[in-house]
Amino acid sequence: MSPDTLELVTESLWPLVRGAITGTIPLALVSFALGLVIALVIALMRLSRRRWLSAPARAYVSVVRGTPLLVQLFVIFFGLPSVGVVIDPWPSAVVAFSVNVGGYAAEVIRAAILSVPKGQWEAAHMVGMSHGVALRRIILPQAARVSVPPLSNTFISLVKDTSLASVILVTELFREAQQIAAFSREFMVLYVEAAAIYWVICLVLSAAQGRLEQRLDRYVAR
Amino acid sequence: MSPGDHDVLEPPGGHAPPGGTGEPVLVVEGLGKRFGDHEVLRSVDLRVNRGQVLALIGPSGSGKTTALRCLNGLERPDTGTVRVGSDVAVDFATGASRTQVAALRDRSAMVFQHYNLFPHKTVLENVLEGPVVVQRRPRAEVTAEALELLARVGLAEKRDAYPFELSGGQQQRVGIVRALALRPTLLLFDEPTSALDPELVGDVLGLIKELADEGWTMVIVTHELQFAREVAHEVVFIDEGAVVERGHPDQVLRAPHEERTRQFVQRLLHPF
Numbered sequence: 001m002s003p004d005t006l007e008l009v010t011e012s013l014w015p016l017v018r019g020a021i022t023g024t025i026p027l028a029l030v031s032f033a034l035g036l037v038i039a040l041v042i043a044l045m046r047l048s049r050r051r052w053l054s055a056p057a058r059a060y061v062s063v064v065r066g067t068p069l070l071v072q073l074f075v076i077f078f079g080l081p082s083v084g085v086v087i088d089p090w091p092s093a094v095v096a097f098s099v100n101v102g103g104y105a106a107e108v109i110r111a112a113i114l115s116v117p118k119g120q121w122e123a124a125h126m127v128g129m130s131h132g133v134a135l136r137r138i139i140l141p142q143a144a145r146v147s148v149p150p151l152s153n154t155f156i157s158l159v160k161d162t163s164l165a166s167v168i169l170v171t172e173l174f175r176e177a178q179q180i181a182a183f184s185r186e187f188m189v190l191y192v193e194a195a196a197i198y199w200v201i202c203l204v205l206s207a208a209q210g211r212l213e214q215r216l217d218r219y220v221a222r
Numbered sequence: 223m224s225p226g227d228h229d230v231l232e233p234p235g236g237h238a239p240p241g242g243t244g245e246p247v248l249v250v251e252g253l254g255k256r257f258g259d260h261e262v263l264r265s266v267d268l269r270v271n272r273g274q275v276l277a278l279i280g281p282s283g284s285g286k287t288t289a290l291r292c293l294n295g296l297e298r299p300d301t302g303t304v305r306v307g308s309d310v311a312v313d314f315a316t317g318a319s320r321t322q323v324a325a326l327r328d329r330s331a332m333v334f335q336h337y338n339l340f341p342h343k344t345v346l347e348n349v350l351e352g353p354v355v356v357q358r359r360p361r362a363e364v365t366a367e368a369l370e371l372l373a374r375v376g377l378a379e380k381r382d383a384y385p386f387e388l389s390g391g392q393q394q395r396v397g398i399v400r401a402l403a404l405r406p407t408l409l410l411f412d413e414p415t416s417a418l419d420p421e422l423v424g425d426v427l428g429l430i431k432e433l434a435d436e437g438w439t440m441v442i443v444t445h446e447l448q449f450a451r452e453v454a455h456e457v458v459f460i461d462e463g464a465v466v467e468r469g470h471p472d473q474v475l476r477a478p479h480e481e482r483t484r485q486f487v488q489r490l491l492h493p494f
Binding site for chain 1: 295296324327328331332334336338339340341351355357
Protein backbone atom coordinates (compact mmCIF):
# COMPACT_ATOMS: atom_id res chain seq x y z
CA MET A 1 0.00 0.00 0.00
CA SER A 2 1.46 3.34 -1.00
CA PRO A 3 1.77 6.12 1.59
CA ASP A 4 -0.88 8.11 -0.28
CA THR A 5 -3.38 5.25 -0.16
CA LEU A 6 -2.68 4.68 3.52
CA GLU A 7 -3.31 8.33 4.22
CA LEU A 8 -6.56 8.25 2.26
CA VAL A 9 -7.73 5.19 4.20
CA THR A 10 -6.96 6.70 7.60
CA GLU A 11 -8.47 10.06 6.67
CA SER A 12 -11.66 8.56 5.24
CA LEU A 13 -12.06 6.04 8.04
CA TRP A 14 -13.79 8.40 10.44
CA PRO A 15 -16.29 9.79 7.90
CA LEU A 16 -17.21 6.25 6.91
CA VAL A 17 -17.52 5.02 10.52
CA ARG A 18 -19.53 8.15 11.32
CA GLY A 19 -21.79 7.29 8.39
CA ALA A 20 -22.25 3.84 9.90
CA ILE A 21 -22.96 5.22 13.37
CA THR A 22 -25.36 7.97 12.32
CA GLY A 23 -26.82 6.35 9.20
CA THR A 24 -26.43 2.63 8.64
CA ILE A 25 -26.82 1.37 12.21
CA PRO A 26 -29.77 3.53 13.38
CA LEU A 27 -31.51 3.00 10.03
CA ALA A 28 -31.14 -0.77 10.41
CA LEU A 29 -32.17 -0.80 14.08
CA VAL A 30 -35.25 1.40 13.68
CA SER A 31 -36.38 -0.40 10.51
CA PHE A 32 -35.84 -3.81 12.07
CA ALA A 33 -37.80 -2.92 15.21
CA LEU A 34 -40.73 -1.54 13.21
CA GLY A 35 -40.42 -4.43 10.76
CA LEU A 36 -40.74 -6.96 13.59
CA VAL A 37 -43.92 -5.30 14.82
CA ILE A 38 -45.36 -5.44 11.29
CA ALA A 39 -44.15 -9.04 10.95
CA LEU A 40 -45.82 -10.17 14.18
CA VAL A 41 -49.13 -8.62 13.14
CA ILE A 42 -48.94 -10.10 9.63
CA ALA A 43 -47.90 -13.53 10.97
CA LEU A 44 -50.83 -13.63 13.41
CA MET A 45 -53.21 -12.50 10.65
CA ARG A 46 -51.93 -15.24 8.34
CA LEU A 47 -52.43 -17.85 11.06
CA SER A 48 -56.01 -16.75 11.60
CA ARG A 49 -58.83 -19.00 10.47
CA ARG A 50 -60.77 -15.90 9.36
CA ARG A 51 -60.21 -15.33 5.67
CA TRP A 52 -60.65 -11.58 5.85
CA LEU A 53 -57.58 -11.53 8.10
CA SER A 54 -55.42 -14.17 6.44
CA ALA A 55 -56.01 -13.13 2.83
CA PRO A 56 -54.63 -9.56 3.13
CA ALA A 57 -51.65 -10.87 5.10
CA ARG A 58 -50.94 -13.42 2.38
CA ALA A 59 -51.15 -10.68 -0.27
CA TYR A 60 -48.80 -8.42 1.72
CA VAL A 61 -46.13 -11.11 1.99
CA SER A 62 -46.52 -11.97 -1.67
CA VAL A 63 -46.10 -8.38 -2.87
CA VAL A 64 -43.18 -7.56 -0.56
CA ARG A 65 -41.27 -10.71 -1.40
CA GLY A 66 -42.14 -10.54 -5.08
CA THR A 67 -40.79 -7.04 -5.77
CA PRO A 68 -37.22 -5.69 -5.53
CA LEU A 69 -36.33 -3.65 -2.47
CA LEU A 70 -34.78 -0.96 -4.68
CA VAL A 71 -38.06 -0.62 -6.58
CA GLN A 72 -40.00 -0.39 -3.30
CA LEU A 73 -37.65 2.39 -2.20
CA PHE A 74 -38.19 4.26 -5.49
CA VAL A 75 -41.97 3.91 -5.28
CA ILE A 76 -41.99 5.45 -1.81
CA PHE A 77 -39.45 8.23 -2.40
CA PHE A 78 -39.93 9.13 -6.07
CA GLY A 79 -43.40 7.72 -6.74
CA LEU A 80 -45.51 8.85 -3.81
CA PRO A 81 -44.84 12.61 -4.33
CA SER A 82 -46.76 12.40 -7.64
CA VAL A 83 -49.87 11.42 -5.67
CA GLY A 84 -49.20 14.16 -3.15
CA VAL A 85 -47.34 12.21 -0.49
CA VAL A 86 -43.88 13.69 0.02
CA ILE A 87 -41.64 11.94 2.53
CA ASP A 88 -38.08 12.95 3.44
CA PRO A 89 -35.21 10.62 2.53
CA TRP A 90 -34.64 9.22 6.03
CA PRO A 91 -38.29 8.39 6.83
CA SER A 92 -38.74 7.07 3.28
CA ALA A 93 -35.89 4.65 3.84
CA VAL A 94 -37.31 3.60 7.22
CA VAL A 95 -40.74 2.97 5.68
CA ALA A 96 -39.34 0.95 2.79
CA PHE A 97 -37.04 -1.16 4.95
CA SER A 98 -39.69 -1.77 7.65
CA VAL A 99 -42.27 -2.86 5.12
CA ASN A 100 -39.70 -5.13 3.51
CA VAL A 101 -38.48 -6.70 6.76
CA GLY A 102 -42.14 -7.07 7.80
CA GLY A 103 -42.82 -9.30 4.81
CA TYR A 104 -39.82 -11.58 5.26
CA ALA A 105 -39.89 -11.78 9.05
CA ALA A 106 -43.64 -12.51 9.02
CA GLU A 107 -42.93 -15.85 7.38
CA VAL A 108 -40.17 -16.60 9.89
CA ILE A 109 -42.43 -15.81 12.85
CA ARG A 110 -45.34 -17.74 11.40
CA ALA A 111 -43.16 -20.83 10.95
CA ALA A 112 -41.73 -20.42 14.45
CA ILE A 113 -45.19 -20.24 16.02
CA LEU A 114 -46.23 -23.35 14.08
CA SER A 115 -43.11 -25.16 15.28
CA VAL A 116 -44.19 -24.97 18.94
CA PRO A 117 -45.73 -28.36 19.80
CA LYS A 118 -49.53 -28.47 19.91
CA GLY A 119 -49.32 -29.83 23.46
CA GLN A 120 -48.09 -26.43 24.62
CA TRP A 121 -51.33 -24.80 23.45
CA GLU A 122 -53.28 -27.58 25.11
CA ALA A 123 -51.46 -27.24 28.42
CA ALA A 124 -51.97 -23.46 28.32
CA HIS A 125 -55.69 -23.88 27.64
CA MET A 126 -55.85 -26.57 30.33
CA VAL A 127 -54.62 -24.17 33.03
CA GLY A 128 -57.33 -21.78 31.84
CA MET A 129 -55.50 -19.40 29.51
CA SER A 130 -57.33 -17.69 26.68
CA HIS A 131 -55.87 -17.77 23.18
CA GLY A 132 -54.17 -14.38 23.63
CA VAL A 133 -52.65 -15.11 27.02
CA ALA A 134 -51.43 -18.52 25.84
CA LEU A 135 -49.82 -16.89 22.82
CA ARG A 136 -48.07 -14.21 24.86
CA ARG A 137 -46.92 -16.24 27.85
CA ILE A 138 -46.37 -19.73 26.44
CA ILE A 139 -46.12 -19.81 22.65
CA LEU A 140 -44.24 -16.65 21.64
CA PRO A 141 -41.34 -17.09 24.11
CA GLN A 142 -40.73 -20.54 22.66
CA ALA A 143 -41.20 -19.32 19.09
CA ALA A 144 -38.69 -16.54 19.80
CA ARG A 145 -35.88 -19.01 20.38
CA VAL A 146 -36.65 -20.86 17.17
CA SER A 147 -36.71 -17.67 15.15
CA VAL A 148 -33.38 -16.21 16.34
CA PRO A 149 -31.21 -17.75 13.59
CA PRO A 150 -33.49 -16.87 10.65
CA LEU A 151 -34.27 -13.40 12.06
CA SER A 152 -30.55 -12.77 12.52
CA ASN A 153 -30.18 -13.54 8.84
CA THR A 154 -32.89 -11.02 8.04
CA PHE A 155 -31.19 -8.40 10.21
CA ILE A 156 -27.76 -8.95 8.68
CA SER A 157 -29.28 -8.66 5.20
CA LEU A 158 -30.99 -5.46 6.27
CA VAL A 159 -27.73 -3.91 7.53
CA LYS A 160 -26.24 -4.44 4.08
CA ASP A 161 -29.40 -3.41 2.24
CA THR A 162 -29.36 -0.01 3.97
CA SER A 163 -26.65 0.88 1.44
CA LEU A 164 -29.53 1.18 -1.05
CA ALA A 165 -30.67 4.25 0.88
CA SER A 166 -27.69 6.06 -0.65
CA VAL A 167 -29.64 6.31 -3.92
CA ILE A 168 -32.30 8.43 -2.22
CA LEU A 169 -29.59 10.61 -0.70
CA VAL A 170 -29.65 9.30 2.87
CA THR A 171 -26.27 9.98 4.43
CA GLU A 172 -24.95 6.64 5.54
CA LEU A 173 -21.79 4.59 5.25
CA PHE A 174 -21.97 3.87 1.53
CA ARG A 175 -23.00 7.37 0.48
CA GLU A 176 -20.01 8.76 2.41
CA ALA A 177 -17.80 6.31 0.56
CA GLN A 178 -19.30 7.33 -2.80
CA GLN A 179 -18.75 11.00 -2.09
CA ILE A 180 -15.13 10.62 -0.98
CA ALA A 181 -14.48 8.29 -3.92
CA ALA A 182 -15.91 10.77 -6.42
CA PHE A 183 -13.72 13.49 -4.95
CA SER A 184 -10.47 11.50 -4.65
CA ARG A 185 -11.05 9.24 -7.72
CA GLU A 186 -9.83 6.31 -5.55
CA PHE A 187 -12.85 4.04 -6.15
CA MET A 188 -11.15 0.76 -5.34
CA VAL A 189 -9.77 1.95 -2.02
CA LEU A 190 -12.97 3.57 -0.80
CA TYR A 191 -15.35 0.80 -1.82
CA VAL A 192 -13.16 -1.95 -0.38
CA GLU A 193 -12.88 0.09 2.80
CA ALA A 194 -16.67 0.44 2.94
CA ALA A 195 -17.05 -3.30 2.34
CA ALA A 196 -14.64 -3.99 5.21
CA ILE A 197 -16.67 -1.86 7.61
CA TYR A 198 -19.92 -3.64 6.63
CA TRP A 199 -18.13 -6.93 7.19
CA VAL A 200 -16.95 -5.94 10.68
CA ILE A 201 -20.48 -4.88 11.65
CA CYS A 202 -21.84 -8.22 10.46
CA LEU A 203 -19.13 -10.12 12.36
CA VAL A 204 -20.22 -8.42 15.56
CA LEU A 205 -23.86 -9.26 14.79
CA SER A 206 -23.04 -12.92 14.17
CA ALA A 207 -21.28 -13.13 17.52
CA ALA A 208 -24.27 -11.49 19.22
CA GLN A 209 -26.57 -14.03 17.55
CA GLY A 210 -24.54 -16.91 18.99
CA ARG A 211 -24.76 -15.52 22.51
CA LEU A 212 -28.48 -14.82 22.21
CA GLU A 213 -29.11 -18.39 21.02
CA GLN A 214 -27.24 -19.76 24.02
CA ARG A 215 -29.19 -17.59 26.42
CA LEU A 216 -32.55 -18.61 24.96
CA ASP A 217 -31.70 -22.30 24.71
CA ARG A 218 -33.89 -23.35 27.62
CA TYR A 219 -36.91 -21.95 25.77
CA VAL A 220 -37.03 -24.98 23.51
CA ALA A 221 -39.29 -27.93 24.28
CA ARG A 222 -37.33 -31.17 24.23
CA MET B 223 -47.10 -35.53 56.59
CA SER B 224 -47.12 -34.76 60.29
CA PRO B 225 -50.45 -34.45 62.08
CA GLY B 226 -51.81 -30.93 62.25
CA ASP B 227 -50.39 -29.90 58.89
CA HIS B 228 -52.85 -28.28 56.55
CA ASP B 229 -53.37 -30.76 53.76
CA VAL B 230 -53.18 -28.91 50.46
CA LEU B 231 -53.61 -32.17 48.64
CA GLU B 232 -57.10 -32.35 50.01
CA PRO B 233 -59.73 -32.39 47.28
CA PRO B 234 -62.23 -29.53 47.13
CA GLY B 235 -65.09 -30.16 49.53
CA GLY B 236 -62.94 -32.39 51.71
CA HIS B 237 -62.33 -36.10 51.60
CA ALA B 238 -65.05 -38.20 50.11
CA PRO B 239 -65.72 -41.51 51.86
CA PRO B 240 -64.00 -44.47 50.20
CA GLY B 241 -65.95 -45.41 47.12
CA GLY B 242 -67.36 -41.91 46.80
CA THR B 243 -70.73 -40.42 47.57
CA GLY B 244 -73.84 -40.66 45.46
CA GLU B 245 -73.44 -37.07 44.31
CA PRO B 246 -72.50 -36.91 40.61
CA VAL B 247 -69.55 -34.68 39.74
CA LEU B 248 -69.42 -35.53 36.05
CA VAL B 249 -72.36 -36.43 33.88
CA VAL B 250 -71.77 -36.93 30.16
CA GLU B 251 -74.60 -37.76 27.82
CA GLY B 252 -74.62 -38.64 24.15
CA LEU B 253 -71.08 -37.56 23.30
CA GLY B 254 -70.62 -37.85 19.54
CA LYS B 255 -67.87 -36.73 17.19
CA ARG B 256 -66.85 -37.44 13.64
CA PHE B 257 -63.81 -36.48 11.56
CA GLY B 258 -65.16 -36.55 8.02
CA ASP B 259 -66.51 -40.04 7.41
CA HIS B 260 -64.86 -41.46 10.50
CA GLU B 261 -67.07 -41.63 13.57
CA VAL B 262 -64.70 -41.22 16.54
CA LEU B 263 -67.35 -41.17 19.26
CA ARG B 264 -70.85 -42.65 19.10
CA SER B 265 -73.13 -41.50 21.86
CA VAL B 266 -70.83 -42.05 24.83
CA ASP B 267 -72.39 -41.66 28.29
CA LEU B 268 -70.26 -41.32 31.41
CA ARG B 269 -71.03 -40.64 35.03
CA VAL B 270 -68.65 -40.17 37.94
CA ASN B 271 -69.69 -39.53 41.52
CA ARG B 272 -67.70 -37.42 43.95
CA GLY B 273 -64.59 -39.24 45.15
CA GLN B 274 -64.85 -41.91 42.50
CA VAL B 275 -62.31 -42.99 39.91
CA LEU B 276 -63.39 -43.91 36.41
CA ALA B 277 -60.92 -45.78 34.19
CA LEU B 278 -61.35 -45.63 30.42
CA ILE B 279 -59.71 -48.53 28.63
CA GLY B 280 -59.69 -49.65 25.03
CA PRO B 281 -57.46 -50.24 22.01
CA SER B 282 -55.52 -47.31 20.56
CA GLY B 283 -57.70 -45.33 18.20
CA SER B 284 -60.82 -46.45 20.06
CA GLY B 285 -61.76 -42.89 20.98
CA LYS B 286 -61.05 -43.05 24.71
CA THR B 287 -58.55 -40.20 24.64
CA THR B 288 -60.87 -38.13 22.44
CA ALA B 289 -63.67 -38.73 24.94
CA LEU B 290 -61.42 -37.56 27.78
CA ARG B 291 -60.37 -34.45 25.86
CA CYS B 292 -64.01 -33.56 25.25
CA LEU B 293 -64.50 -33.31 29.01
CA ASN B 294 -62.54 -30.04 29.18
CA GLY B 295 -63.18 -28.80 25.67
CA LEU B 296 -59.71 -29.53 24.26
CA GLU B 297 -61.74 -31.44 21.69
CA ARG B 298 -65.15 -30.15 20.59
CA PRO B 299 -67.68 -32.94 20.26
CA ASP B 300 -70.40 -32.48 17.63
CA THR B 301 -73.15 -33.57 19.99
CA GLY B 302 -73.62 -34.34 23.65
CA THR B 303 -73.75 -32.58 26.98
CA VAL B 304 -71.06 -32.38 29.63
CA ARG B 305 -71.98 -31.41 33.17
CA VAL B 306 -69.33 -30.86 35.86
CA GLY B 307 -70.49 -30.16 39.39
CA SER B 308 -73.87 -28.62 39.88
CA ASP B 309 -73.25 -25.35 38.05
CA VAL B 310 -71.55 -26.05 34.72
CA ALA B 311 -73.45 -27.70 31.89
CA VAL B 312 -72.41 -27.43 28.26
CA ASP B 313 -74.53 -28.65 25.37
CA PHE B 314 -72.18 -29.06 22.45
CA ALA B 315 -74.96 -29.77 19.94
CA THR B 316 -76.19 -26.18 20.16
CA GLY B 317 -72.63 -24.85 19.87
CA ALA B 318 -70.68 -24.23 23.04
CA SER B 319 -69.66 -20.62 23.62
CA ARG B 320 -66.14 -19.63 24.62
CA THR B 321 -67.37 -18.74 28.11
CA GLN B 322 -68.98 -22.15 28.54
CA VAL B 323 -65.82 -23.99 27.51
CA ALA B 324 -63.81 -21.74 29.83
CA ALA B 325 -66.15 -22.66 32.71
CA LEU B 326 -65.69 -26.33 31.88
CA ARG B 327 -61.90 -25.93 31.93
CA ASP B 328 -62.11 -24.08 35.19
CA ARG B 329 -63.63 -27.14 36.86
CA SER B 330 -61.14 -29.72 35.66
CA ALA B 331 -57.41 -30.18 35.27
CA MET B 332 -55.59 -32.55 32.97
CA VAL B 333 -52.38 -34.53 33.22
CA PHE B 334 -50.97 -35.25 29.76
CA GLN B 335 -49.27 -38.31 28.34
CA HIS B 336 -46.26 -36.23 27.29
CA TYR B 337 -46.39 -34.00 30.40
CA ASN B 338 -46.54 -30.81 28.28
CA LEU B 339 -44.71 -28.77 30.89
CA PHE B 340 -43.78 -25.24 29.83
CA PRO B 341 -40.09 -25.65 28.89
CA HIS B 342 -39.19 -21.98 29.37
CA LYS B 343 -40.48 -21.88 32.93
CA THR B 344 -39.07 -23.41 36.10
CA VAL B 345 -40.87 -26.15 37.99
CA LEU B 346 -42.37 -23.63 40.41
CA GLU B 347 -43.38 -21.24 37.62
CA ASN B 348 -45.07 -24.11 35.80
CA VAL B 349 -47.22 -24.74 38.86
CA LEU B 350 -47.97 -21.05 39.52
CA GLU B 351 -48.92 -20.12 35.96
CA GLY B 352 -52.58 -21.19 36.22
CA PRO B 353 -53.42 -20.13 39.79
CA VAL B 354 -51.59 -16.78 39.64
CA VAL B 355 -51.96 -15.64 36.02
CA VAL B 356 -55.39 -17.06 35.23
CA GLN B 357 -57.14 -17.45 38.58
CA ARG B 358 -55.47 -14.31 39.97
CA ARG B 359 -54.92 -15.76 43.41
CA PRO B 360 -52.26 -14.10 45.60
CA ARG B 361 -48.78 -15.21 44.54
CA ALA B 362 -47.47 -15.69 48.10
CA GLU B 363 -50.35 -17.93 49.08
CA VAL B 364 -50.14 -20.02 45.91
CA THR B 365 -46.36 -20.29 46.20
CA ALA B 366 -46.61 -21.68 49.73
CA GLU B 367 -49.20 -24.17 48.55
CA ALA B 368 -47.18 -25.12 45.46
CA LEU B 369 -44.06 -25.74 47.54
CA GLU B 370 -46.01 -27.95 49.89
CA LEU B 371 -47.37 -29.92 46.93
CA LEU B 372 -43.89 -30.24 45.41
CA ALA B 373 -42.58 -31.47 48.76
CA ARG B 374 -45.34 -34.07 48.86
CA VAL B 375 -44.18 -35.51 45.53
CA GLY B 376 -40.51 -35.32 46.55
CA LEU B 377 -39.54 -32.44 44.26
CA ALA B 378 -39.11 -29.56 46.72
CA GLU B 379 -35.44 -29.14 45.84
CA LYS B 380 -36.28 -29.00 42.11
CA ARG B 381 -38.40 -25.85 42.41
CA ASP B 382 -35.97 -23.76 40.33
CA ALA B 383 -35.03 -26.47 37.83
CA TYR B 384 -36.20 -26.35 34.22
CA PRO B 385 -38.21 -29.26 32.83
CA PHE B 386 -35.36 -30.47 30.59
CA GLU B 387 -33.28 -31.05 33.72
CA LEU B 388 -35.83 -33.55 35.07
CA SER B 389 -36.46 -37.23 34.36
CA GLY B 390 -39.74 -38.25 32.77
CA GLY B 391 -41.11 -39.43 36.09
CA GLN B 392 -40.20 -36.14 37.76
CA GLN B 393 -41.76 -34.16 34.90
CA GLN B 394 -44.98 -36.12 35.21
CA ARG B 395 -45.08 -35.50 38.96
CA VAL B 396 -44.73 -31.79 38.23
CA GLY B 397 -47.56 -32.22 35.72
CA ILE B 398 -49.71 -33.68 38.48
CA VAL B 399 -48.81 -30.89 40.91
CA ARG B 400 -49.63 -28.31 38.20
CA ALA B 401 -53.05 -29.92 37.84
CA LEU B 402 -53.68 -30.10 41.61
CA ALA B 403 -52.67 -26.45 42.13
CA LEU B 404 -55.62 -25.42 39.96
CA ARG B 405 -57.91 -26.82 42.68
CA PRO B 406 -60.07 -28.66 40.15
CA THR B 407 -63.29 -30.48 40.89
CA LEU B 408 -62.27 -33.18 38.47
CA LEU B 409 -58.84 -34.59 37.58
CA LEU B 410 -58.31 -35.97 34.08
CA PHE B 411 -55.39 -38.27 33.26
CA ASP B 412 -54.50 -39.06 29.64
CA GLU B 413 -52.32 -42.18 29.69
CA PRO B 414 -50.14 -40.60 32.37
CA THR B 415 -47.48 -43.33 32.35
CA SER B 416 -47.39 -44.34 28.68
CA ALA B 417 -44.37 -42.17 27.87
CA LEU B 418 -42.37 -43.17 30.94
CA ASP B 419 -39.47 -45.59 31.21
CA PRO B 420 -40.80 -48.80 32.80
CA GLU B 421 -38.87 -48.33 36.05
CA LEU B 422 -40.42 -44.88 36.57
CA VAL B 423 -44.03 -45.96 36.05
CA GLY B 424 -44.49 -47.21 39.61
CA ASP B 425 -43.77 -43.85 41.27
CA VAL B 426 -46.33 -42.01 39.18
CA LEU B 427 -49.01 -44.70 39.54
CA GLY B 428 -48.36 -44.75 43.29
CA LEU B 429 -48.95 -41.00 43.47
CA ILE B 430 -52.17 -41.24 41.47
CA LYS B 431 -53.37 -44.04 43.76
CA GLU B 432 -52.63 -41.85 46.79
CA LEU B 433 -54.78 -39.10 45.28
CA ALA B 434 -57.56 -41.59 44.60
CA ASP B 435 -57.41 -42.80 48.20
CA GLU B 436 -57.68 -39.20 49.37
CA GLY B 437 -60.97 -38.86 47.59
CA TRP B 438 -60.17 -36.95 44.40
CA THR B 439 -62.64 -37.47 41.61
CA MET B 440 -60.85 -38.62 38.49
CA VAL B 441 -61.15 -39.98 35.00
CA ILE B 442 -58.10 -41.95 33.85
CA VAL B 443 -57.34 -43.19 30.37
CA THR B 444 -54.86 -46.01 30.87
CA HIS B 445 -53.39 -49.21 29.52
CA GLU B 446 -52.31 -50.31 33.03
CA LEU B 447 -55.06 -52.82 33.70
CA GLN B 448 -53.66 -53.97 37.06
CA PHE B 449 -53.59 -50.33 38.18
CA ALA B 450 -57.13 -49.75 36.90
CA ARG B 451 -58.34 -52.76 38.84
CA GLU B 452 -56.80 -51.47 42.09
CA VAL B 453 -57.75 -47.82 41.78
CA ALA B 454 -60.92 -47.49 39.73
CA HIS B 455 -64.46 -47.78 41.02
CA GLU B 456 -65.74 -48.27 37.51
CA VAL B 457 -64.07 -49.40 34.30
CA VAL B 458 -65.48 -48.43 30.92
CA PHE B 459 -64.26 -50.32 27.86
CA ILE B 460 -64.52 -48.30 24.67
CA ASP B 461 -64.02 -49.66 21.16
CA GLU B 462 -64.65 -48.00 17.80
CA GLY B 463 -66.00 -44.92 19.54
CA ALA B 464 -68.69 -46.65 21.55
CA VAL B 465 -68.95 -48.01 25.08
CA VAL B 466 -68.82 -51.79 24.77
CA GLU B 467 -68.92 -52.70 28.43
CA ARG B 468 -68.87 -50.99 31.79
CA GLY B 469 -68.92 -52.11 35.37
CA HIS B 470 -66.94 -52.95 38.48
CA PRO B 471 -63.23 -53.43 37.66
CA ASP B 472 -63.22 -57.03 38.87
CA GLN B 473 -66.09 -57.88 36.61
CA VAL B 474 -64.95 -56.04 33.45
CA LEU B 475 -61.30 -57.03 33.75
CA ARG B 476 -61.66 -60.57 35.10
CA ALA B 477 -65.00 -61.81 33.88
CA PRO B 478 -66.05 -59.62 30.96
CA HIS B 479 -69.47 -60.27 29.45
CA GLU B 480 -68.51 -59.11 25.98
CA GLU B 481 -66.25 -61.06 23.64
CA ARG B 482 -64.46 -57.89 22.46
CA THR B 483 -63.63 -56.90 26.04
CA ARG B 484 -62.35 -60.39 26.77
CA GLN B 485 -60.06 -60.32 23.71
CA PHE B 486 -58.70 -56.90 24.59
CA VAL B 487 -57.98 -57.79 28.21
CA GLN B 488 -56.36 -61.07 27.19
CA ARG B 489 -54.10 -59.31 24.70
CA LEU B 490 -52.93 -56.79 27.30
CA LEU B 491 -52.37 -59.37 30.02
CA HIS B 492 -50.68 -61.91 27.73
CA PRO B 493 -49.03 -59.96 24.91
CA PHE B 494 -47.43 -63.12 23.41
